[in-house]
Amino acid sequence: MEVLIYLVPMALLLGLSGLAAFMWSLKSGQYDDVQGAAVRVLFDDDMRK
Amino acid sequence: MAETLDLTIYVKRQDDGTAHLDLAIEGIDCAACIDEIEGGLCKLPGVVDARLNYTNHRLAVEWRDGQMSPAAVVEELRRLGYRAHPFKSRLVEEEEDRRAKWLLKCLAVAGFASMNIMLLAVSVWSGNVTDITPETRDFFHWLAALIALPAVAYAGQPFFQSAMGALRNRRTNMDVPIVIGILLALSMSVVETINSAEHTYFDSVVMLLFFLLCGRYLDQAMRRKTRAVASNLASFRTEVAHRIEENGEIALMPTAALNSGDRVLVRPGERISVDGIVISGSSDIDESLVTGETAHRAVMVDSQVYAGSMNYNGTLTLTVRAAGKGTLLDEVERLLENAATAKSRYVQLADRVAKIYAPVVHTAAAITAVTWIVTGASVHDALLTAIAVLIITCPCALALAVPVVQVVASGALFRAGVFLNAGDVFERLARVDTVVFDKTGTLTLPTMSVVNAVDLHPDLLKAASRLALSSHHPLATAVAQMASDCRPYDDATEEPGCGVRAVVDGREMRLGSPAFCDAQVLADQAVASDPFASVIAFSWGEEQIVLLVRQALRPDAAAIVQQLRQRGLDCRILSGDRPEAVAPIAAALGIALWRGGCKPADKIAMLEDLKAEGRKVLMVGDGLNDAPALASAHVSLSPISAADLTQAQADAVFLGDRLRPVLSTIEIACRAHRLMRQNLGIALIYNLIAVPLAFLGFVTPLVAALAMSGSSSLVTLNALRARGRASKPIPEAPPSHPVPAAQGA
Numbered sequence: 001m002e003v004l005i006y007l008v009p010m011a012l013l014l015g016l017s018g019l020a021a022f023m024w025s026l027k028s029g030q031y032d033d034v035q036g037a038a039v040r041v042l043f044d045d046d047m048r049k
Numbered sequence: 050m051a052e053t054l055d056l057t058i059y060v061k062r063q064d065d066g067t068a069h070l071d072l073a074i075e076g077i078d079c080a081a082c083i084d085e086i087e088g089g090l091c092k093l094p095g096v097v098d099a100r101l102n103y104t105n106h107r108l109a110v111e112w113r114d115g116q117m118s119p120a121a122v123v124e125e126l127r128r129l130g131y132r133a134h135p136f137k138s139r140l141v142e143e144e145e146d147r148r149a150k151w152l153l154k155c156l157a158v159a160g161f162a163s164m165n166i167m168l169l170a171v172s173v174w175s176g177n178v179t180d181i182t183p184e185t186r187d188f189f190h191w192l193a194a195l196i197a198l199p200a201v202a203y204a205g206q207p208f209f210q211s212a213m214g215a216l217r218n219r220r221t222n223m224d225v226p227i228v229i230g231i232l233l234a235l236s237m238s239v240v241e242t243i244n245s246a247e248h249t250y251f252d253s254v255v256m257l258l259f260f261l262l263c264g265r266y267l268d269q270a271m272r273r274k275t276r277a278v279a280s281n282l283a284s285f286r287t288e289v290a291h292r293i294e295e296n297g298e299i300a301l302m303p304t305a306a307l308n309s310g311d312r313v314l315v316r317p318g319e320r321i322s323v324d325g326i327v328i329s330g331s332s333d334i335d336e337s338l339v340t341g342e343t344a345h346r347a348v349m350v351d352s353q354v355y356a357g358s359m360n361y362n363g364t365l366t367l368t369v370r371a372a373g374k375g376t377l378l379d380e381v382e383r384l385l386e387n388a389a390t391a392k393s394r395y396v397q398l399a400d401r402v403a404k405i406y407a408p409v410v411h412t413a414a415a416i417t418a419v420t421w422i423v424t425g426a427s428v429h430d431a432l433l434t435a436i437a438v439l440i441i442t443c444p445c446a447l448a449l450a451v452p453v454v455q456v457v458a459s460g461a462l463f464r465a466g467v468f469l470n471a472g473d474v475f476e477r478l479a480r481v482d483t484v485v486f487d488k489t490g491t492l493t494l495p496t497m498s499v500v501n502a503v504d505l506h507p508d509l510l511k512a513a514s515r516l517a518l519s520s521h522h523p524l525a526t527a528v529a530q531m532a533s534d535c536r537p538y539d540d541a542t543e544e545p546g547c548g549v550r551a552v553v554d555g556r557e558m559r560l561g562s563p564a565f566c567d568a569q570v571l572a573d574q575a576v577a578s579d580p581f582a583s584v585i586a587f588s589w590g591e592e593q594i595v596l597l598v599r600q601a602l603r604p605d606a607a608a609i610v611q612q613l614r615q616r617g618l619d620c621r622i623l624s625g626d627r628p629e630a631v632a633p634i635a636a637a638l639g640i641a642l643w644r645g646g647c648k649p650a651d652k653i654a655m656l657e658d659l660k661a662e663g664r665k666v667l668m669v670g671d672g673l674n675d676a677p678a679l680a681s682a683h684v685s686l687s688p689i690s691a692a693d694l695t696q697a698q699a700d701a702v703f704l705g706d707r708l709r710p711v712l713s714t715i716e717i718a719c720r721a722h723r724l725m726r727q728n729l730g731i732a733l734i735y736n737l738i739a740v741p742l743a744f745l746g747f748v749t750p751l752v753a754a755l756a757m758s759g760s761s762s763l764v765t766l767n768a769l770r771a772r773g774r775a776s777k778p779i780p781e782a783p784p785s786h787p788v789p790a791a792q793g794a
Contacts, residue, residue, distance in 0.1 A: 004185065004188070011165070011168070012192075012196070015161055015164065016161070018161070019157060022157050026157075032104075033102040034104055035103045035104045036083060036101070036102060036103030036104055039083065039103065040083065043083075043084060
């Protein structure tokens with residue numbers, strides 16, 4: 001069962017990176033306009049400037 | 050519109066030389082609007098960025114300072130077909146936004162922790178019945194501790210803070226037993242981990258936190274959504290005034306930019322938008338939206354006037370000032386202060402339950418420990434079982450029972466066009482047995498309308514309403530609302546004090562006072578039939594008609610009052626208007642108990658009398674004079690057209706021209722209250738089953754996890770029933786009648 005020594009920290013690390021990604025998305029305001037984001041994805045020219 | 054509104058006070062100048070303006074946009078109905086608005090604005094010279102928030106219909110515009118005026122943005126939007134209103138986010142809303150973000154972070158941490166710990170816990174549970182080695186189990190327990198301790202320290206903050214706050218005020222709330230349970234379970238699990246024991250409760254603790262945070266976040270999100278819509282509506286009504294500058298020029302200003310002492314010009318037919326003193330001019334004003342009195346008051350130099358009054362026939366110059374001694378505003382504020390101190394703090398249902406629940410649970414845990422020691426168990430085992438009792442009774446379902454119902458029910462109210470100001474409204478509304486209405490603006494519509502339209506010749510009425518478009522007189526405005534053809538006649542001229550006239554098809558058309566239209570005889574007959582209506586006459590050549598204008602009842606008022614009475618509610622009217630004017634309304638609605646001529650203090654006295662009889666009163670009112678009564682009633686509602694001060698006192702605000710929301714609010718609240726009690730019942734039954742099991746020592750971490758998630762899901766599912774029959778079509782709230790920007794004073 002020595003493999004657990006590597007596997008468990010790896011699993012935790014993956015989980016933590018998911019958490020970090022969520023925190024980043026929250027901080028960068030990606031949840032401020034949820035309905036807008038859903039329709040903006042359909043625009044062709046959403047990368048102005 | 051030749052005049053442009055001065056928006057400079059809403060513009061935020063930033064350090065990098067750009068200016069920023071927030072606008073609430075009216076008229077967004079599809080996703081294509083995003084591109085149209087943003088694309089259109091970015092074409093304006095100087096605009097750096099325009100970003101529309103499609104969720105809350107707010108637009109943020111940035112431009113290089115000095116290259117264009119904020120009015121150009123509003124003008125461009127108007128050209129595109131949207132109405133833009135300057136928007137200033139209120140402090141409360143910003144605070145709620147911050148709190149929602151914080152709760153979401155806590156929720157994310159708790160979610161991460163509970164997933165990972167559950168991964169470890171399930172391995173231990175299945176290992177315990179197969180072949181896990183004690184070393185591996187200890188390793189897993191230590192890992193779980195490593196995740197759980199920081200996670201709880203972070204994600205538990207909302208509960209720790211709330212519990213500390215309650216304890217500091219020598220009260221208990223639902224969070225106190227939660228925090229005690231969490232802390233005990235955590236410390237016991239750590240001790241057990243050190244002793245390499247078989248069971249720890251890390252998974253239960255973080256799962257509990259995750260569930261509770263879900264409830265809190267949803268509650269917060271619902272309230273935020275309501276508040277966002279409400280503050281958009283508030284900014285749609287941004288009041289404006291014509292300020293007389295030092296150099297004698299007149300500028301259109303938002304009233305928020307006015308200071309005490311500024312001079313303001315009010316033309317005939319405009320609504321006065323500030324409180325102030327008349328310094329020159331004289332006029333008749335209609336204060337019905339302020340005091341409920343429908344008879345006009347003559348004002349002259351040194352008279353006090355209030356925001357919301359309609360100026361009829363003369364031009365007034367006012368100085369803006371706060372309330373003076375002995376004025377209505379002064380009295381209202383004094384009464385409000387009294388009402389606020391006299392109102393005993395309503396203890397919420399959940400907190401009342403917590404007050405009984407916490408001591409019972411803690412006694413049960415103590416009894417468990419003592420019993421186990423007395424029956425010969427070791428102190429260690431006795432403590433373990435006692436803590437298991439605490440964990441299993443940790444009021445997960447109980448803490449979700451009320452908030453989840455509140456979330457679902459306020460969603461239902463939102464769809465019915467009702468916005469909540471206070472969170473505990475449902476419990477108070479459900480116990481209401483008497484409804485007291487104000488008359489003017491509440492039972493009747495806040496605007497004037499023609500009441501005898503059905504008796505008149507349609508062609509003449511059509512012509513009259515089209516001619517009325519050319520007049521600024523408030524009575525004519527009421528007639529103009531009926532116009533199907535919105536093009537004013539060419540060459541219509543207004544004769545001050547008389548009316549308007551135009552020549553159409555070779556015959557002269559006149560609209561105005563009966564004498565002006567030579568219809569005195571007809572007018573006298575009409576007045577005899579309805580003494581409280583204002584008369585406006587119309588003539589076209591030889592033909593004459595007389596229009597009766599007054600505030601009409603809300604279209605469904607009679608039906609709703611009838612239905613309220615069928616529900617066993619006692620309906621009454623307390624009005625500031627003359628008794629003679631209240632009587633016909635009361636008769637039309639079939640309300641036997643009514644009083645007219647009430648001053649704000651009289652209304653409070655009447656409400657106190659009702660309270661002394663043991664009645665729970667729902668007060669529905671809109672005028673400035675109703676504000677103290679709304680504050681002192683058990684629970685209160687006001688229409689969106691109400692004065693700002695009044696709206697702030699009401700527990701909920703409803704939209705639209707109908708009275709139906711009053712009934713819907715009571716219905717939804719009763720259903721919500723029933724579900725809250727059912728949910729508390731479910732939580733209680735769960736405890737009745739779980740506590741004896743825990744007492745006997747059968748509660749392993751696996752059982753605790755199952756019991757907790759089971760009871761929480763049950764309570765949440767039951768709460769969803771508060772949505773009611775979702776298929777029932779509730780008409781979208783009609784847009785409130787926005788006051789054209791130029792009208793105002």
